[in-house]
Amino acid sequence: MHPIAEKYIRKSALPTIFCPGCGHGTVLNSFLRAVDQLDIFNTLGLVSGIGCSSWTPVFVNTDVMHTVHGRALAFATGLKVSNPKLDVIVFTGDGDCVGIGGNHLIHAARRNIDMTVFMLDNGIYGMTGGQVSPTTPADAKSQTTPYGNPEPPLDVCALVVSAGATHVARYTTTQPRTLISGIKKAIAHKGFSFVHIISQCPTQTGRYVYGLTKPDEYVRMIREQSISLAAAGKRSTEELKGKIITGLLHECSDRPEFVETMTRLRRA
């Protein structure tokens, strides 16, 4: 194992539950490097819901709340309010975060509570066998949309921006250096940080939605679809069809942070 893994991985939980080539493992890899560079291991408070993505923090050898489906943000809110010194970080999936948990997401963003949310988006319910999710592409075939998905996918980044999140970014598992620096910026930001991470699920999305049999082909596809925000600015809407726009999409500092407001009220 890499020295970073030797240092931070909970060895008793190995092997990881992830299938070969699962992007969630790359997110774990990038996250551990960000933690090491920021030197925040001792103040981490990791929280997750249910799904393959929600297993990601379980392999980190620190305090982790692996909670119930869709409710990670509710637990994380309680943790942050009761212990504001913690760097509260949530790992969630597209199903967990905007399927069953969508309402919690809206209100956590609205409160602008100081925490970081990593939504590992593989466009499917991976763990339960490949059912359609709110981010599955339109027309895609999944186990529950055998004739093609009749619904358009949700633009989760636009949703949290409008709800009040103060740091919103998108990255992919195929550009780990950019991902690591993005993770660091999101954690450092004070307020509600939302990071949309496009992650590959070779087992469900790869096989059924894209007809790809190998994880490396899937990674190549995501990489080819990715375009940085700066480069995207020079393209027309037509040229950006099917592209994944990566980078810091939104940041502001003019909204009050929830825990600070609560602390002020408590003192008053």
Next chain:
Amino acid sequence: MNKKRRAITKEIIIDGGVCKGCHICIDQCPEDVFEVSKTRSTKGYLMPVVSRIDDCIACMLCELICPDLAITVETTKDEK
């Protein structure tokens, strides 16, 4: 060969105890350093093998992208 080199790669270690044979490293390596092994690992996977270490430019992409943190690229210090 020395074109983009930042540091010199001494060794690329791949841990057979955690590698799941996804082959993302083989495909993503810009210098085509890896090959698929012809024999299975103790876990039953066809792991990557390092077959052209002299071509490695120490970009570290393989160890950063590995979903199982199985790869370590050992380099000498930056010699600029």
